[in-house]
Amino acid sequence: MKALKERIIRDGKCFEGGILKVDNFINHQMDPILMKSMAVEFVRRFAGSSINKILTIEASGIAPAIMVGYLLELPVVFAKKKPSTMENMLTTTVYSFTKDRTYDVCISKDYLHEGDKVLFIDDFLANGNAANGIIDLVDKAGAELVGMGFLIEKAFQHGGDELRSQGIHVESLAIIESLDGCKIKIRD
Amino acid sequence: MKALKERIIRDGKCFEGGILKVDNFINHQMDPILMKSMAVEFVRRFAGSSINKILTIEASGIAPAIMVGYLLELPVVFAKKKPSTMENMLTTTVYSFTKDRTYDVCISKDYLHEGDKVLFIDDFLANGNAANGIIDLVDKAGAELVGMGFLIEKAFQHGGDELRSQGIHVESLAIIESLDGCKIKIRD
Numbered sequence: 001m002k003a004l005k006e007r008i009i010r011d012g013k014c015f016e017g018g019i020l021k022v023d024n025f026i027n028h029q030m031d032p033i034l035m036k037s038m039a040v041e042f043v044r045r046f047a048g049s050s051i052n053k054i055l056t057i058e059a060s061g062i063a064p065a066i067m068v069g070y071l072l073e074l075p076v077v078f079a080k081k082k083p084s085t086m087e088n089m090l091t092t093t094v095y096s097f098t099k100d101r102t103y104d105v106c107i108s109k110d111y112l113h114e115g116d117k118v119l120f121i122d123d124f125l126a127n128g129n130a131a132n133g134i135i136d137l138v139d140k141a142g143a144e145l146v147g148m149g150f151l152i153e154k155a156f157q158h159g160g161d162e163l164r165s166q167g168i169h170v171e172s173l174a175i176i177e178s179l180d181g182c183k184i185k186i187r188d
Numbered sequence: 189m190k191a192l193k194e195r196i197i198r199d200g201k202c203f204e205g206g207i208l209k210v211d212n213f214i215n216h217q218m219d220p221i222l223m224k225s226m227a228v229e230f231v232r233r234f235a236g237s238s239i240n241k242i243l244t245i246e247a248s249g250i251a252p253a254i255m256v257g258y259l260l261e262l263p264v265v266f267a268k269k270k271p272s273t274m275e276n277m278l279t280t281t282v283y284s285f286t287k288d289r290t291y292d293v294c295i296s297k298d299y300l301h302e303g304d305k306v307l308f309i310d311d312f313l314a315n316g317n318a319a320n321g322i323i324d325l326v327d328k329a330g331a332e333l334v335g336m337g338f339l340i341e342k343a344f345q346h347g348g349d350e351l352r353s354q355g356i357h358v359e360s361l362a363i364i365e366s367l368d369g370c371k372i373k374i375r376d
Contacts, residue, residue: 028265028268029265029296029299030265032264035254058247059247059250063250066251066254067220067258069220075217076220078218080247107216110212111216
């Protein structure tokens with residue numbers, strides 16, 4: 001998606017260790033007009049799919065997900081990053097490569113269940129650990145994962161390859177080939 | 189706001205200790221059409237104010253805030269609930285009455301600074317502790333707080349009274365008078 005790629009080049013910041021900071025327009029300060037445009041692009045890319053629910057994970061996934069839900073007039077559920085001591089919850093554990101620790105992610109069984117056809121939306125796809133956690137929750141719920149849409153995919157961390165090799169319909173609006181030498185190289 | 193009040197009566201759940209659960213349409217599963225309608229109502233209520241930035245706090249504030257930002261074509265910044273070890277951050281400490289513990293809230297100085305005219309949007313106003321944390325961050329940044337908009341105010345926890353007595357323009361789209369006996373009583 002051209003507008004996003006241009007914005008990453010203009011406002012993204014690259015740091016040692018494959019870190020891309022986009023907190024100017026995606027995950028701390030957010031550009032709502034760009035968010036809406038990206039949501040329109042997801043609607044286009046998943047136009048052939050039957051979806052009844054948008055799923056995301058707090059906190060940075062919420063803004064793009066609510067825009068997609070708004071356009072499609074579908075409910076949006078955000079998974080919570082916390083150990084759930086509550087009943088009626090589906091829970092999974094995700095390993096964060098960046099932070100080198102695990103965390104729990106949970107969703108109420110009231111809002112993800114059999115019969116749901118789910119489109120998952122998130123800001124980043126890197127090694128795919130969070131995405132795999134979501135797949136686990138969708139499986140546990142007996143729901144169907146229709147597709148996964150990400151604003152930015154870091155191709156060199158290979159989470160996308162793994163998801164696609166499972167047959168999952170993955171769409172990323174900007175694919176980062178490399179951040180070597182702190183230079184942002186985006187796939188055409 | 190009529191649509192929100194009706195939805196609270198229909199789908200809100202009340203528990204002992206003044207707890208109102210609205211996770212069916214606001215803070216776990218979200219209704220994006222209602223979110224947009226609530227954002228329109230905020231635009232109307234703050235129509236006389238000069239605003240250049242929307243501020244909120246993760247996670248449940250993000251959805252209503254991005255909708256307000258989208259309508260007004262303004263950037264939206266979400267404060268993060270975590271101890272910030274990073275440089276260039278404004279930090280404050282908030283006491284959570286519900287959880288009986290404190291947590292840190294931080295915003296980058298890049299995204300909140302002198303000259304900013306800020307509208308704060310959040311899902312709940314109860315005792316006002318989070319709101320007071322935001323006021324502290326806005327003060328530290330040398331920015332101006334134009335107003336604070338909440339989807340739901342629990343009047344019996346008096347945070348709204350305290351904010352209004354400071355001269356802050358507070359707007360709440362539904363005001364809960366009481367949850368006594370687990371009966372939801374909403375102000376007309």
